[in-house]
Amino acid sequence: DAGVTQSPTHLIKTRGQQVTLRCSPISGHKSVSWYQQVLGQGPQFIFQYYEKEERGRGNFPDRFSARQFPNYSSELNVNALLLGDSALYLCASSPGPGGNTIYFGEGSWLTVV
Amino acid sequence: EDQVTQSPEALRLQEGESSSLNCSYTVSGLRGLFWYRQDPGKGPEFLFTLYSAGEEKEKERLKATLTKKESFLHITAPKPEDSATYLCAVQAGGGSQGNLIFGKGTKLSVKP
Numbered sequence: 756d757a758g759v760t761q762s763p764t765h766l767i768k769t770r771g772q773q774v775t776l777r778c779s780p781i782s783g784h785k786s787v788s789w790y791q792q793v794l795g796q797g798p799q800f801i802f803q804y805y806e807k808e809e810r811g812r813g814n815f816p817d818r819f820s821a822r823q824f825p826n827y828s829s830e831l832n833v834n835a836l837l838l839g840d841s842a843l844y845l846c847a848s849s850p851g852p853g854g855n856t857i858y859f860g861e862g863s864w865l866t867v868v
Numbered sequence: 869e870d871q872v873t874q875s876p877e878a879l880r881l882q883e884g885e886s887s888s889l890n891c892s893y894t895v896s897g898l899r900g901l902f903w904y905r906q907d908p909g910k911g912p913e914f915l916f917t918l919y920s921a922g923e924e925k926e927k928e929r930l931k932a933t934l935t936k937k938e939s940f941l942h943i944t945a946p947k948p949e950d951s952a953t954y955l956c957a958v959q960a961g962g963g964s965q966g967n968l969i970f971g972k973g974t975k976l977s978v979k980p
Contacts, residue, residue, distance in 0.1 A: 788968075845911055852966050858914050
């Protein structure tokens with residue numbers, strides 16, 4: 756069975772640009788969460804979606820937005836990129852919003868120059 | 869404020885030298901405590917979820933335990949392939965969201 760898949764795996768953007776990251780959850784999982792991990796730190800929660808509705812939002816600026824599609828896949832958008840947005844962006848998949856088994860994808864490495 | 873602290877930040881072991889990693893937490897109602905393994909440049913790999921004090925789970929050379937204030941990840945007779953960063957996270961009870969709050973991790977190096 757396929758795990759959590761994310762694309763692209765690596766990308767380089769210029770300050771001020773916009774980026775879209777994509778995630779497909781494990782088959783049968785209806786909840787998708789996004790996390791940001793900077794070097795040397797643990798992942799930080801950005802958003803959670805369940806059944807296409809936002810269930811939670813972390814302490815990130817409005818430049819960050821996300822959505823979930825009818826097939827439960829998800830996109831994370833970041834506008835007006837800053838150098839500090841350079842990080843590994845992780846997507847997590849679970850059966851429900853309070854999932855007790857939460858699986859992560861391999862992440863999308865974003866470098867802002 | 870919900871918080872997770874992991875210690876030590878880094879741990880060097882000789883192959884076969886058993887040890888423990890610590891995860892201390894402060895949370896308003898624990899729904900679950902999670903352990904993950906993360907290799908460089910990769911996403912976290914799920915290891916265990918613990919739900920209540922006294923619970924223990926094992927997988928190969930790893931054993932996780934939980935008390936009301938902390939969790940331990942015991943590594944028995946480690947091998948070089950156990951080298952990785954081990955992340956601890958808590959999921960707070962209440963509300964409709966299930967986000968994880970992570971510690972900074974413990975970087976484990978096992979030398980042959």
